[in-house]
Structure formats: structure tokens, C-alpha cells
Amino acid sequence: MDNMNLTLKIWRQKDQSSKGQMVDYKVTDISEHMSFLEMMDVLNEQLVNSGEEPVAFDHDCREGICGMCSLYINGEAHGPDRGITTCQLHMRMFNDGDTITIEPWRAAAFPVIKDLVVDRMAFERIQQAGGYISVNTSGNTQDANSLPISKIAADEAMDAAACIGCGACVASCKNSSAMLFVGAKVSQYALLPQGQVEATERVKNMVAQMDLEGFGNCTNTGACEVECPKGISLDNIARMNREFMKANVKG
């Protein structure tokens, strides 16, 4: 396949307090083997060379594990492909002459800092509210294998722990709900014996913080699960609901 020429419609916003707008750009000679972020690098090189302000976007590891890259591409979080982050999205998913719309995550709890970069500290604060276990790590921690854990529980906990906190769930949700993220973080502890001690307080505090941050209410559309780069299942939301009900009965 020949290299592609593309039109990009990108959200530009100077800073958090400024009003943003969509701006059109042209990029030429894009290889189908490039990742989406490499295409963005080409655009930014072009902008820098012509003395313009480059487009700000989040990225770090560029191998699909850090959760930094975001971007709402052609109406979907991380673009049209499944089970991937934006850095893993290949330009072969697009055709020569395409117009690609690129927007930041949209949610009241994720304010835009600049261009395509949003503030995802709300996730951090939810984690700090209870997404941990209090273990003495003073050098005499016990061997992990001394606690028997079923293979099923271990696998499901690992699947929940695969969440990289990118925020695609919130961005895809018509209600800007963070329940897939919080559900995964609650589940990874709820499934393991180490998580039981603080289970009641954990789910109550994390849900309270989630509500405080201004995320919406889940209506089970399932959009989050489809767009999640790590395949986090809706079952985690159901588990969180059970944990929350249990915690409230216990008081």
C-alpha cells in the first residue's frame, strides 16, 4: 500500500481556562506501519518546523502498558481497533484521504489541561481512598504461597488488575461513569484473602470518592467494556455493586 495523505481535525485548547476549538491539519506520506502516536509526531515536527505550537498529547511507554496515551479518535476511545491503546493503534486501520477526528477524553471529572491532555488525577484520588492493602513490609513478610488461593480467584483478580487506569471507560460512557475503573480496582482485592480485612471500608471509601469527583451513574450500556484496551469485564462492576451492598448491610 502507498503511503497515506490525511486530514486531521484536532481539538486545540491553550490551557484549562481557555475555550478550545477543532482545527484542521494536513499530514502527508504517512506509512501504514506507523503507530497513531508516530503519526502525531510527524504532525508535530511539521508544526515545529513551521514555527507553530505543537499539539500536546499524553504518552509514555508506547507499548500499551502505562495507560498514559488517550485520544478519542473518530468517535471512539483509542480509535476504531479493539483491545489496544492509542500507541498500539496502527495507521493501517485508516485509508488514504481519510479525515480523522481527534479529541480529548470528555468528562466533567477529566478537565482538559491543554489540547488533548486531560487531568486524570481523579483516578489517583479514588485509588488513594482505598485501592491498597495495609501490609507490614518491614522485612519479615510471609511467603505468598502460605495463603492458599483458588486458581479461579487468582485469575479473576489478575484480570481485574490488568486495568491501566487510562480512562477510556469514562471517555466512552454516555454518563461519564468511572464504574469500570473502580469496579476493577475493588475487584482485584475483593477476590483475594489479603483484601478481605479492609474490604468494607475500601468499597465504601472508593465509591464515595468516585461520587465526589463528579463521575456519572452507570446505566450498563457496556460501552466501557468494548472500548477498554485491557478487556476489563462488566462483571467487575457487578462485583463492586455486591461488595457495596454487603458493606452497607454490615454498616
Add this chain to the structure above:
Amino acid sequence: MSGFLNSSIGRKVAMALSAFFLMFFLLQHFAINILSVFSPELFNEVSHFMGTNPLIQFALQPVLIFGVVFHFVMGFVLEIRNRKANGVKYAQNNGAANSTWMSRNMIWSGVAILAFIILHFIDFWFPEINTKFVNGDWSGTMEGVEGYRYYEELVHKFASPIRVGAYVIAFVFLALHLLHGFTSAFQSMGGTAGRKKTLQTIGKAYSIIIPLGFIFIALYHFFNH
């Protein structure tokens, strides 16, 4: 308890519980109405029992009214809160890529059902309350009709093509609402079973058969008239 209902998950659970109650009510409403197709006498007997039994009139009916009002009010409250949580709208949003039309438009199918319920109350409920509680007539009979009046009233209502048309459209919206709502209620209650094949099949069957059955009853009486 107020703390629980002020949380996002608490509201979800309350929404699901009221939905279960309403879906159960719908099932029994359908079971009674379908009798009118097979046996007007039996339909009259059961209608008279439902309309005059004190337990149903004074205990279950208020619960039902509360359930209906609660489900609507909470639905609107959640919609307003969710819109507030959205922030700036996307220039391009491909919702069809990851969710069903039904799941994204519960508020609109809900509004259509609310409009129907208002019509339905004007048609049946207000006259019924007027007869029994204002005029104090609990006999279940009326002039010029032999036996109970319920079947006669039902047939009379479904003589108008405009009313039958409105009912048919409303039941289509009800089906759309249920196609997402049934399994969604189970998911909200923490049942991962809500996503398992059997329950999804039952949900689909319920969501299509019940509204279709109501449409059949309305059309049957319209053409049979």
C-alpha cells in the same frame, strides 16, 4: 439508608429494584388482560376481584403508584446528574460501535412510556377511582350491561383507531425499554448472571412477548368490535 440512596450504586440498586417490581406487575397485568380475549366472563371475575379486594386496593395499589413514580423520578434525576458529569460534548461520537441504541436511549423510551401512562390513567384509572372512591360504587356493574362492566368498558375503549394506534406505539417503546432494562436490572443487582446466555434469552423473550401480547389484545378488540 439515606447515605446508601445518595450514592451512585445505591441509586442503581433502587432503580433495579423498582424495575423488578414493575416488570412483575406488567406480567400479572398481561395475564389478566389476555383473559379478555379468551373469556369475557373470567376477565370480568378477575377484574372485579382485583378492583375490589381490599388488600390489592389499599395495600398493593399504593405500593405500585409509589414504584411507578419512584422509577420515573429517579430516572430523571439520574439523567440530569449524568448530563452534568459529561462536560463538553464530543464533535464526533460513535456510540453505535460499542453499545445498543436501546441502552443509550432509555430516557427517551422512558418518556414515551410516561406519556402513555398519563393517557392510560385518563382512560382507565381515573374513571375507576372516580366510580369507586368518589361515587362510592363498588358493585362493578353499570346500567345497560348484564353482569360486570369491565369487559364492556375495555371493548369500548379499543373502538377508537387513534387510541389503539397510540397504545401500539407505546408498547413498541416499552419493548425497546425492556430490551435493555431487563438484563440491566440484574447487572445492577450485582448478578453477573445478567450477562449469561440463559438470562439474556429470558430477557429478550419477556421484552418482546409481553409488549407484543398487549398489542395483540388492543388490535383484537379493535377488529373484533
